[in-house]
Amino acid sequence: MQVNFSKSPDGLVPAIIQDAITSKVLMLGYMDQAALEKTLAEKKVTFYSRSKQRLWTKGEESGNFLHLVSAALDCDQDTLLLKVHPAGPVCHTGADTCWNEENKDQQAFLNRLEQVIRDRKANPTEKSYTASLFAKGINKIAQKVGEEAVEVVIEAKDNNKELFLNESADLLFHYLILLQAKDFTLEDVINVLKERHK
Template sequence: MIDFKKGLIPAIVQDSKTDKVLMLGYMNQEAYQKSINEKKVTFYSRSKKRLWTKGEISKNYLFIENILIDCDEDTLLIKAKPAGPTCHKGSDTCWKEMNNKNFLFYLEDIISHKINKKQENSYIYQLSKKGINRISQKLGEETIELIIESKDDNKNLFLNESADLLFHYLILLKKKGLKIQNVINILENRHSKS
């Protein structure tokens, strides 16, 4: 068992799906207990001198799947499911590495980041600011363009219109407060029943 009397304990956070190391933080007994109780990674912030739940402002929480204690019982390995970019600067990890997850999830994180940070020079933010009706209209336009291209033999144009449709669909999902994982869950559930 971890002996917190020694002081702060390093806690390495790893993506439970990809095994990519996302960040390193420190825990005291209180942060550890809060992490266990809430199933979200909480650290003791050395700079703020208080408990700090990762994602408390950005909502990019790290949802705990498993916690392992090393052989010397002085370091934690936390396997977690990230709800968005881990680094406060918007990257997947605190080492600016791309988490080897499906690119759609990465693109979804970029869309969320640009909207949440209100990046005025971003097409994504500008479209989101116009609201659900405009996003839906744009999605409809992209759907029609894809249908038109599907009737021809130009695979390049067809694929580009497919990408445009999917991109705008991700923006619509974000505006609705949903994620592509919600759609995947439904498809997986349907598959398991067939």
């Protein structure tokens, strides 16, 4: 990345920190060339602290590191967007974000689950149920989705909320595996729904 640090008299550029899973903006910091290089090398976000007048790795005292997922530069080459996995609360006050917002998004959990399923497909282990399904092939995965769908229908006819929700979770989980087996994601399905909604 060719960051234009010279645009600022102090040689610092803003670094917007965003959760890679929830897309929630967590904080804003500043970086100089050394801070950016250290961040990219160590995969833990390091800023230039204007109050301490030194490099400062977020979490160096609290342990709440910001584990770097990706870094992008804006169109003017003077602002960074860093996507991270936070290891705990981000704000020094103990809040999830520096705007005192909760860093939660239930829908974003599905993105994380898809990543885990993708990893089980790419890096199978003997102990992984998901990997064992991939090993058995598309017919077994599709059969499992069918079985889970039938169980959801059966539980829908009764009034046991817990059983219905558990079977629904099983169906959704196995459907995500089926999508991965076919090299698709939930986003591909959402795009079809969006097109239909127009």
